[in-house]
Amino acid sequence: MGKIVGKPKGFADNFVRKPGSYPKVTHYCPGCGHGRIHKLIAEALETLDVVDKTVFVSPVGCSVFGYYYFDCGNIQAAHGRAPAVATGTARSNPESMVISYQGDGDLGAIGMAEIMHAANRGENMTVIFVNNGIYGMTGGQMAPTTLDKQVTSTTPYGRDISETGAPLKMSELISTLDAPVYVERVAVSDAKNIMKTKRAINKALQSQKDKKGFSFVEVLSTCPIGWKLSPSDAIDRLQSQMETYFPLKVFKDDTETRSPKRLASALPKDEDIINILGVNDETVLFKKDEGFIKNFKDQRVRVAGFGGQGVLMAGVTLAQLGMETGLNVTWLPSYGPEMRGGTANCHVVISNKPVGTPLVELPNVLIAMNSPSLDEFLPIVEKGGLVVVNSSIVTKKIERTDVKAVYVPMTDIAESLGLRAASNMVAVTAYLAFTGVMKLDQLKKMLEVGFKKKDLLAKNMEVIDKAYEYVKINCL
């Protein structure tokens, strides 16, 4: 015959973490349900042979000291956050058994978001929800599950549910979600119900062991001190009032039909990281031309136009070409609300010296793809600077005489080759062709290697050629 009385293996032999001189007894008050529920968990861990694999996440509340008792890995969580903490743990070691043990204030009030979302994601964990309808440790205040008219230290005239809302039925709520595999409400009120509680906890943990996902066991429990009742009167109240409002039943049980989740261990392999980041691909496109770098004149460029004209990409292309030729470059976009509606623009600096500010306050090049951009940025162009204008859209000539202007029908050139979206490539080409600051064949080489839409590469090359022809004939 087996052992009848004794400590289950899930418990430490002596509660050495507990301060004081009684290492064999718990800190719980006489008649409190926590001790009983702890014992049922400890027994289940032994039965399922998972004590060493278990990580017990304790909440804030009376069971904050769960780690005094459970002889397994323990994590103490912030108020209400145990399901989020347990998520992080479960996603780290899928073989571990993660228990989130929570009270009613922790789970149903301050931690409502965390419990609903952990349940909805179907995390492979077991939540033991101890519902005694009161905040025990903090001093007997109202919980989200406090019954109507119940007197607590924050409802001294009795809970008025017309003011505070009705007691929350968490099992009912959780069972409306698709992901949870098993949801049951039980009570530690009498021998029969305690046995049912034992079976529920076992079932939940077995299901977790089988990697079937999220289980939720709500245990109605007593708090004689908070309720201001004797332990035996507390049991009476549990049966007559709590069990009436919170029906004991299985709300959901898919443990038989649910197939196990495939849980990744989240251990990336070095070679996968190296491959996806491409950190070993060394592509030097161009041999460094020291003379070119030495004589390079700083380019401080603003590219501006409508959203959708590829303004930001034009800037990236220029900066990237600068980088490939061995220069220092930065690119900074305008973003967010500024981009919705009006103009989009970006700042590009290309220099043979380290770049300080990436903001181009005094551009020596402005590429204006539409009229509002020209109006906005023309006044800040440096004296002697260059303005490249998209003459397909901007019909006027610029008024300033102290800057150079080049007019190129960017949209028309791109459209004539059936690639309206490439007007930005016309802009880049026109600027490079006119100034010669960087070479067009290097631009082409860079695009050949790096252009993402390979099917459009040939068309873009044609656009570059045609834009170059236009500038050569009309602008140089």
Added chain:
Amino acid sequence: MKREFIKGNEAIVKGALLAGCTHYFGYPITPSSEIIHLVAKLFPKVNACYIQAESEVAAINMCYGASSAGRRVLTASSSPGISLKQEGVSYLAGSELPCVIIDVQRAGPGLGNIWPEQGDYNQVVKGGGHGNYKCPVLAPNSPQEMCDLTIDAFELADKYRTPVYVLTDAYVGQVMEPVTFPSTIQKGERKDWAVYGDKNSSNNLISSIKMNTVEMEKMNILLQEKYEVIEKNEVKYAEYLVDDAEYIVVSYGITSRIVYSAIDTLRAKGLKVGMLRPITLFPYPKKRVAELAKRVKGFCSIELSNGQMVDDVRLAVNGKVPVEFYGRLGGAIPEQDEIANKIEEFYLKA
């Protein structure tokens, strides 16, 4: 080694993977969202774990759970989101859990806007949550440093069992520059204190609660001792034209980039001005500031805030020379001439 033209925010994600980060938990917020976007793209491909959490609070607590389980974890947000995370950061510090937190600062208070500001200095550098803790804070000013300092942050976090911040801003997050990535991958070691859900770790406890005041004070003192070691060993800063400088500008993040340019302008005019750029904000380079205070005419702190870092400069200078402050607020970015004029004004006054 690969050089790539890349956004600061994206350099963080690649740096994190190279630092051995296996878990990311976060909530999207502008101007940090490129981080979660790239994480969502890359992490599933390399069998790393990523969850878009239901809230900033949940995200930082997921970090707490994964860090408890011995993993290298990352979360990122921007100012209002960092305010929300503070509870969790206090718990991480109290339970001595490593975690890397990115703050891509935007303007506040309240919802503010999405433009760069440095108004989180106090909430990030001085603790921020409840209790007597601080976190090491690294302040990149370029995409290259976004990568490098993220890697450093993971090392520091493990070395000292502490949450570590990378404090940056909307512009350093959005700017694209060439970044050279290392081709080696760092690894988190097995931690003898973590909870792995196995026999060898089954006696471990992750907790910040000590009901006994003697024990709790002891714990607090241990934390302070740890911060002293960090102050002794981990200070980092960069200098620009400091050797012959008569006046020192202190700035970090995007502001320091504008100050570089402003100093060039002032040097061209013959003003002997240099910059001290703290790379670690905690620990602050206060020894270096104190040394310089013995020989320069004065300091100024240029910030995108109402004057938060300047307090640290003043503490280190300790009244030896004048310390001035100039700041812009609400996402407004000072122009380099505006900064140059201010510095010149302070310089002439000193």
